[in-house]
Amino acid sequence: MREEQMDVIFEASGASGTAGTVAKILNRGSLGSFIKSAARPERLSRVLRAEGFAADTGDITILLAPEGHEEDRLVLVGVSDDASVFEAQAAGARLAVRCLDLSGGLALSCPEGLDVALFGEFVYGFLVRSYRFDIYRSDQHTGPGRLTLLDCPEAVVDSVKRLRIAAEATHSVRDLVNEPGNMLPPLELAARIERLCAPLGIAVEILEAWKLEELGANLVLAVGQGSVNPPCMVVLRLKGEGATVGLAGKGVTFDTGGIHIKPVAGMWEMKNDMAGAATIAASMAAMARLGIRRSVVAALGLAENMTSGSASRPGDVVKSLAGPNVEIRNTDCEGRLVLADCLAYLQQRFAPSQLIDVATLTYAVQIGLGPRYAGVYGNDRPAMDRLLRAAQSTGELAWPMPVDAGFHDELKSDFADFVNWPGVTYGNASIAAAFLEKFVSKETSWLHIDIAGPAYAPNGSPLSPPGGTGFGLRMLVDYLAGESVA
Known part of the structure; x- marks a missing residue:
């Protein structure tokens, strides 16, 4: 397998300390309560409307963390309860693309109520799209090298561990396919x-x-x-x-x-x-x-x-x-x-x-x-x-x-x-x-x-x-x- 793979860490939310970037999965049902929990809900609601974020599957926005949050940036991602496997994967992949040039680690909160399988596929999409093949480029990039999953129940941990293996194996295929013929x-x-x-x-x-x-x-x-x-x-x-x-x-x-x-x-x-x-x-x-x-x-x-x-x-x-x-x-x-x-x-x-x-x-x-x-x-x-x-x-x-x-x-x-x-x-x-x-x-x-x-x-x-x-x-x-x- 590849020598360099993204670290995936499971922690309780209180154990992670201050993270540079935290991602949160929302749907239309949970968006309202999230806005209400903010220190200035009206301002946050106005910002999200301006960003076009409605918590539909694939919606994504990166904000400077609202008042009361320890992290520097807050990433909001929409995943509906009725999303297909591919839609959940693609939403995770969109998060990866937005985070490719963010240094440090990314923390992702495990959402309540989201199906275990869908959350696993979301994480799989993130991991599999975080791939880069730039060994022959002089301007190699360094994205987030660590994904911390917060407050995950055991079933989610087991699912993600298996899907991480699948993502790493997929990276191995890509490494071989992307090699030039002379190599x-x-x-x-x-x-x-x-x-x-x-x-x-x-x-x-x-x-x-x-x-x-x-x-x-x-x-x-x-x-x-x-x-x-x-x-x-x-x-x-x-x-x-x-x-x-x-x-x-x-x-x-x-x-x-x-x-x-x-x-x-x-x-x-x-x-x-x-x-x-x-x-x-x-x-x-x-x-x-x-x-x-x-x-x-x-x-x-x-x-x-x-x-x-x-x-x-x-x-x-x-x-x-x-x-x-x-x-x-x-x-x-x-x-x-x-x-x-x-x-x-x-x-x-x-x-x-x-x-x-x-x-x-x-x-x-x-x-x-x-x-x-x-x-x-x-x-x-x-x-x-x-x-x-x-x-x-x-x-x-x-x-x-x-x-x-x-x-x-x-x-x-x-x-x-x-x-x-x-x-x-x-x-x-x-x-x-x-x-x-x-x-x-x-x-x-x-x-x-x-x-x-x-x-x-x-x-x-x-x-x-x-x-x-x-x-x-x-x-x-x-x-x-x-x-x-x-």
Whole structure:
């Protein structure tokens, strides 16, 4: 995990002394009594009207502390009792943005009457939006390094402690996604994943290129063969109870598109094409820290998709780890090649009862769903519904998408068992899912999560500054924690 994380301290209000800044959560019902308690209520009421503060969810204002308060500044934040999970998170995030340049600590009073879960999500929003990635900037910022929560009952303390772990794991995803490609080639990413996971008791194996060649993982090798930085596969194992779940993650550390090179506009964002692998690694780390006793294994395919004299050519035929020969029609459809060998490896070695892959797989999914939603595909509708409920409970956006025989038919090849792309302009997100399904046994429950839209926010999002978002981590952890281990 990150070495520098915000301290979260739980105290009684009388123990904290004078704080530089104190935040207070209000709603329309409690706003009136708060104003009446002020030394000069009429003046405070006039100030809040001028500020447009009505205590609706997301309202926020920073005041010089009214007479009778020990703190220097008082921050008022509105959170309604009927706020959604995401609205509570976003309100906490707005508080974080307003406090990013405030030095010292911030104290937050635990409001009476607000649902424990909503308050926890508010704090989560604050913590997750307090993130900054400025290690390469000479003007690094120092925001509040400490959050003191005042007068919290035990249930709130427990909730916040768990959500803090989720926020820190999300920061770990962002750290990896935001690293520039020159700083994070495949073997370096593997080493950082090992440093993240191994201290938590997660077994880590790094299968280097020679081992992948020995195994016959030729699709991963084909993706990485144009780069001077060799590919590898990271295998993670978290011991626990119940049937084993296998996770496959796309970890393309930089994607030029290969011979089918991408246009220059936005290509610098292709450092994020390893977000699936980062999300899975950090999710397993979070599960270990949370004490979730679930048997989970992961195969993360790491490669750099470059163009050079040794790069894969359109029309190349490559034998997969699973056996079928694949005609590579499009070198920019490389993520499905990496995942295919990862899915095959998991089944051959571990025989999991369920497979879930996570990837920034297709631009096409954004055409249908926009940049905020993940597309969810699979062969197990009840499992898909449970995953969608997990997304809803954690404030993330996911939507079920189709994959059927018609999409499989698109992948026919004249020269191999099938192609990695049929050359069509429609249905490409579902066609990519169909390609992956060819590498999943019919008896195995399988879900595919395409996070190409929400994994990276070039202009930021309500919960994230510009760059990697860490989307999907909480959804995946919640889903795995909630699945039956019988």
